[in-house]
Amino acid sequence: MEAPDFAKLITESAEILNEAIADRMVEVLNEAYRLDPECIAQLMDGPIVPCNAELADHSTIQIWDHLDLATLERLADQNPDGESKTAGVRVLGLLNGFTGKYPDGYGRIAASYEVDCPVHGSQDGIVGDICPACIARNPQKDDEDTVEDHELILGKLLGFARVDASKHQVSAQGPDSGNP
């Protein structure tokens, strides 16, 4: 009889536990959001706080590693002779640190946001796309030629959701060795 693969069992158990904790965390986050959406949105949309390289390298906490140029310049001005910080953390990234990462690096807890056109409000689309309502407006009117199309931006927080595990599991299952 083949010995059980304890390392594999431990890894699988840890993943099951991470999934259960993430379910519970999303429940509680949505409870908090329902009770006071303004408060939770303020927390979630708070500033990205710059962090050092050690925190940026943490194995499960999700990091912003694409700080905008203005933030990078501000940090360099504040600390001209020190370590230059190029990454930052937000509340959601910290929360994701509790429940591990999928093999492709995604966390288990997501925040859902409305996607808005600055002129037309909530739209179906992805941030950075051109607003469908801007594209669809009547091109016959004379003054429409001077109206620019708007890119969709992140709107208000709508709540929290579990990241779909099936989309972020790297298929690491190789073929069985085939021993009889």
Ligand SMILES: [Zn+2]
């Ligand atoms: Zn629009």
